[in-house]
Amino acid sequence: MILPGSKSLRKxxxxxxxxxxxxxxxxxxxxHPDSDHxxxxxxxxxxxxxxxxxxxxxSLVEHLQQLTGLPHEAVQQRLNGTRKYGVAFEGWGRCNRHFTHYFTPQQVSYAYHLSADLMAELLQESTRARHIxxxxxxxTRVEGGAQVEFEGLAPExxxxxxxxxxxxxxxxxxQHIDISFIPTNTSVIRRCPPIINEEQDGPVLKPTYTRAVARPHGWIFVIPLTAHTSYGYIFNRDVSSLGEVESDFDAFLEADGVSEYEQRAVIPFxxxxxxxxxxxxxxxxxxAAAFMEPLEATAxxxxxxxxxxxxxxxxxxxVEHLERDSPLVNRFLINNILCYGLFVGWHYACGSTYDSEFWRYARDRAWTKFRKAADPELVGCDALRKFDDMIELISQPVIGKADWNRMCGVPLTSYAQISQGLGY
Ligand SMILES: Cc1cc2nc3c(=O)[nH]c(=O)nc-3n(C[C@H](O)[C@H](O)[C@H](O)COP(=O)(O)OP(=O)(O)OC[C@H]3O[C@@H](n4cnc5c(N)ncnc54)[C@H](O)[C@@H]3O)c2cc1C
Structure with a gap:
């Protein structure tokens, strides 16, 4: 197939x-349609x-199958993967109950829990490239392209x-839109023994969920892979000390029946x-483009x-369209990621079962800054209006069928599930 832009995309x-x-x-x-790029x-x-x-x-399930040319089952096994059907929230919101945010259609659509290192390896195997x-x-941008300057090598x-x-x-x-209405900025990562057993002759079919458990200093994710289980405590280092978080992490693992773990990293973000x-x-x-805490795995x-x-x-x-297309693509991408940001920050709007310093900060001081941070005048896009529309829609007594497929980063069904779960 001839793609009109491929001639201007040689290197x-x-x-x-x-x-x-x-x-x-x-x-x-x-x-790329041309093998000589x-x-x-x-x-x-x-x-x-x-x-x-x-x-x-x-979307990653289909995407990895296309990129690698391998069947889904093989991809999942290569990733030490399990099938993620959603996120199970524990202790979030004002209702004091557990709830699940399912992908749509519920219990049909699934993503992966995967090993990030193995995914990079798998993708590199199917990529023909010169490695530098x-x-x-x-x-830097130069006429008709960009120049890369290296340490010890000539620029290209x-x-x-x-x-x-x-x-x-x-x-x-x-350069950056600060979205610290999301109240966390640090993670402690621990690796624990697997809670899901690998199958002998195929991928694990059992549905699994990322657990997102509210804790006094933030929340803990639990991600089950076949080779290990990943635990991460997400908190704000300006509100809680690392020592307080580590000791609550110990208490959580003990209550969860986990007796051994490997400390992996403390990552500020x-x-x-x-x-x-x-x-x-x-x-x-x-x-390099954007980041927000991993509550809804949006990276x-x-x-x-x-x-x-x-x-x-x-x-x-x-290529004649390039100058006109680029600002539109840029705005679309910023808008979409800001919508994710608003969706993630909103999870803190109703606090949690803990009336702790962190949760008061998250609900009353951090989240309340979202309107200012996403002000269309300052960010050049209308993510805030789309978010407001979504919140208004889920507050309606009846949502008409014409609106069922509306999105603000994520589908209306996601907003409805979180809203009901939090007691918003
Ligand atoms: C606690 C935590 C949990 C997360 N959980 C999830 C999750 O569940 N789901 C999800 O989607 N995302 C999650 N993320 C986000 C995750 O970090 C990203 O999805 C992913 O790792 C993207 O990283 P990256 O490739 O952009 O950058 P990196 O992994 O940081 O890679 C940077 C690369 O650039 C190279 N490099 C850097 N500087 C130079 C230089 N000057 N010259 C040459 N090379 C250079 C490095 O060698 C490296 O290869 C999580 C993040 C955190 C912190």
Missing amino acids: IAVVGRGTAGSLAAASVARL ELHHIYDSRIPVIGVGEGSWP DARVLNI RYDLVFDARGFPRELDPD PNFVHRQIYDGAVARIGN IVSAQLQIGMVLHLRLNRS
């Missing part, structure tokens, strides 16, 4: 080999990938660069959306969207 670079970079390189290799996969092996990121959304192990110093010019270098070092209000995700020549993807699905939008547009539209 492409992907910088970074974490989840986002591996997805981008595999997508270029799979979607050049793909450089660049990373600095001295800078480790973040490596967490074990929950996903259902070097530190990138700068990526590309038609398109995917920048997947992970979190920015610090947030700059000119920012909550932000980059104002310039795509400028026509450089596409920021993954944690991999965001990277899928960023990569898919940019690649499809560059391949399917002729």
Whole structure:
């Protein structure tokens, strides 16, 4: 098939080999129609990938099958994966009850719980690229493309660069939209023995759920893989000390019957959306483009969207449209990720069973900043209006069929389930 944009997309670079970079390189290799395109996969092996990121959304199941050409069952087994049908919330909201946020259609649609390292490996196997192990110093836009400057190597010019270098070092209000209405900024990760047994001759079919358990200092995720179970305590280091969190984590694991664990990492994180995700020549993807705490596992699905939008547009539209398309794509991506941000922050709106310092801060001080942070004048898109529309819709006594498929980052069904669960 002749794709009108492919002629202007001869030489492409992907910088970074974490989840986002591996997805981008595999997508270029799979979607580019001309076998003689050049793909450089660049990373600095001295800078480790973040490596967490074990929950996903259902679109990943189809996507991995397309990128690898392997059957679903084989993909799941290669990832030490289980089938995630949703998120099971414990202790959230004002009703003091457990509830589940199912993917739609409920109990049919599933995503993966997966090992992030194994997914990157699997994607790299099916990607034909020249690998360059070097530190990138700068990526700058130049006439008709972008230039990458390396430490110790000559600079190279590309038609398109995917920048997947992970979190920015610090947030700059000119470049980043601060979404700290999401009240957490640090995670403690522990790895524990598996609670799901691997099957002898096929993938695990039993439905599984990510547990999101409210705790006095934040919440704990529990992600069951076949090789281990991942636990993470998500909290705010400005409200609770690491010592307090570790000791509550110990108490939780003991109550859960877990007697041994391996301490993996303490990871601080920012909550932000980059104002310039795509400028026509450089596409920021993954944690370089945006980040928010992992409550609804929105990072991999965001990277899928960023990569898919940019690649499809560059391949399917002729280069004359580039200047006009790029700001629209940029705004669309910012809007979508801000919608995710509002959806995630809203989970804190009704507090939890704990009347602790963290939960008072989350509900009364952090979440209440969302309107200012997402002000359309300041962010250049209308995510806030879409969010307000969604909240109004779920407050209606009857929701007409014409509205059932409405989305604000996630479908109306997700808003309805969280609203009922929280007692909003
Ligand atoms: C606690 C926690 C839990 C999470 N859980 C989930 C989840 O359940 N679901 C989900 O979707 N997401 C989750 N995430 C998000 C997860 O981090 C991302 O999905 C994913 O890891 C994307 O990372 P990345 O590829 O953008 O960056 P990274 O993994 O940080 O990779 C960066 C890459 O860039 C390279 N690099 C960096 N600087 C340079 C340079 N100067 N030159 C050359 N190379 C460079 C590095 O070598 C590396 O290869 C979670 C995050 C955290 C913190």
